[in-house]
Amino acid sequence: MRISDSIESFIKNMLGEDSDEVELKRNELAEYFGCAPSQINYVLATRFSPSQGYLTESRRGGGGYIRIVRVVETGPQRMAYLVRDRIGDSLSEEQAQRIIASLRESGMASPEEADLMSAALSPKALAVPLSPEMKATLRARIMKSMILTLANKGNR
Amino acid sequence: MRISDSIESFIKNMLGEDSDEVELKRNELAEYFGCAPSQINYVLATRFSPSQGYLTESRRGGGGYIRIVRVVETGPQRMAYLVRDRIGDSLSEEQAQRIIASLRESGMASPEEADLMSAALSPKALAVPLSPEMKATLRARIMKSMILTLANKGNR
DNA sequence: CTGTCAAAGTCAAAGAAAGTCAATTGACCT
DNA sequence: AGGTCAATTGACTTTCTTTGACTTTGACAG
Numbered sequence: 001m002r003i004s005d006s007i008e009s010f011i012k013n014m015l016g017e018d019s020d021e022v023e024l025k026r027n028e029l030a031e032y033f034g035c036a037p038s039q040i041n042y043v044l045a046t047r048f049s050p051s052q053g054y055l056t057e058s059r060r061g062g063g064g065y066i067r068i069v070r071v072v073e074t075g076p077q078r079m080a081y082l083v084r085d086r087i088g089d090s091l092s093e094e095q096a097q098r099i100i101a102s103l104r105e106s107g108m109a110s111p112e113e114a115d116l117m118s119a120a121l122s123p124k125a126l127a128v129p130l131s132p133e134m135k136a137t138l139r140a141r142i143m144k145s146m147i148l149t150l151a152n153k154g155n156r
Numbered sequence: 157m158r159i160s161d162s163i164e165s166f167i168k169n170m171l172g173e174d175s176d177e178v179e180l181k182r183n184e185l186a187e188y189f190g191c192a193p194s195q196i197n198y199v200l201a202t203r204f205s206p207s208q209g210y211l212t213e214s215r216r217g218g219g220g221y222i223r224i225v226r227v228v229e230t231g232p233q234r235m236a237y238l239v240r241d242r243i244g245d246s247l248s249e250e251q252a253q254r255i256i257a258s259l260r261e262s263g264m265a266s267p268e269e270a271d272l273m274s275a276a277l278s279p280k281a282l283a284v285p286l287s288p289e290m291k292a293t294l295r296a297r298i299m300k301s302m303i304l305t306l307a308n309k310g311n312r
Numbered sequence: 313c314t315g316t317c318a319a320a321g322t323c324a325a326a327g328a329a330a331g332t333c334a335a336t337t338g339a340c341c342t
Numbered sequence: 343a344g345g346t347c348a349a350t351t352g353a354c355t356t357t358c359t360t361t362g363a364c365t366t367t368g369a370c371a372g
Binding site for chain 2: 348350352358
């Protein structure tokens with residue numbers, strides 16, 4: 001068992017039931033697990049990043065601490081934002097890929113779903129005689145349609 | 157007896173009855189069989205591919221592992237190829253929906269994935285000024301691109 | 313205000329797996 | 343014997359983890 005994993009579940013356990021917040025001492029935790037203190041930072045960076053739905057706040061010096069907050073993560077709102085503000089009615093290839101990547105990172109799309117979206121918008125898929133502008137329009141439409149579907153995931 | 161065969165049956169044995177999942181250490185297994193670690197990859201590639209009904213997932217680095225999952229039923233990849241032949245370079249709305257339904261039923265696409273595909277090919281998404289023939293072409297392209305992605309699921 | 317000490321942060325190097333690929337080897341079939 | 347395709351190997355790559363030296367920040371005593 002990887003130490004990082006143990007630390008991860010330890011923390012998630014603390015978060016588990018009642019509270020969406022934990023406060024801990026980096027050095028104590030490190031000693032408890034018999035690892036280097038900086039390993040705690042590693043765990044925070046790789047398992048409690050914002051894109052995974054956590055925020056962390058800390059303080060150095062005497063009486064320092066690390067606080068981890070689980071953010072309730074409201075996917076639909078973010079999707080609405082994407083559709084309304086970020087996409088508009090025209091979308092470049094690069095923009096599309098960036099949006100897909102961020103959906104994946106935030107967990108709103110699984111890797112498989114992200115790949116599918118990527119496939120649907122690939123230059124290969126859209127190799128039809130249309131002006132670049134029309135292609136951008138088409139991309140935007142397909143993307144919106146897919147994102148709206150993602151947003152409805154689960155309530156069918 | 158070929159070593160690859162021994163490894164294959166060893167793994168299939170582990171999968172045997174109860175569980176549809178094994179986790180193993182590449183190096184350990186290689187040492188146990190006295191072969192090069194990369195031979196394990198060979199066995200996975202040739203005997204545990206998605207088209208044979210297995211998915212594999214792995215992690216490198218300290219505490220790394222390889223997990224093999226037997227996917228119930230479905231001669232999946234084969235179907236992907238069939239479908240690919242069936243598509244050609246033109247696809248109607250109805251054909252598209254039928255194909256998506258069959259992908260879902262055979263388990264090659266999850267419900268979520270099927271919905272995404274549906275969304276990408278919906279009339280709404282494709283509401284651009286194109287002749288019906290060109291739209292059918294576009295549908296075929298998008299569909300193929302997505303199916304190829306599905307087919308590669310897991311072996312990347 | 314200043315120095316000191318107790319935290320936490322950063323970063324890069326070392327370590328531990330797994331992945332890739334191309335070159336060899338081997339088995340079987342004309 | 344030669345050809346072909348599967349199997350085997352090993353050098354090299356990539357990814358993830360762990361550690362430790364050094365830095366920065368904050369609290370508090372004097």
